[in-house]
Amino acid sequence: MHHLTLEMLEAGLLGKKLYEAKVLVKSWLNFKELHELKRVCDDDPTITPSYFCCK
Structure with a gap:
């Protein structure tokens, strides 16, 4: 599992x-999957892979 800050x-x-x-x-x-994407220091909900319509 890789943890990235973007x-x-x-x-x-x-x-x-x-x-x-x-x-x-x-x-x-040769497999990569986004598990979670969330805004730092904000109250917005976490964005999941389904938000992007892909895995």
Whole structure:
């Protein structure tokens, strides 16, 4: 499991936002899956892979 901190621009919003992501990687299977993406220091709900319509 990889834990990443990302700085992203959101469509329609000014400024950059920080997000934390959890990505499961099984390199021997060439497999990567987003488990969680959430905004840092904000009350917004966690974004799950279903939000993006993919895994």
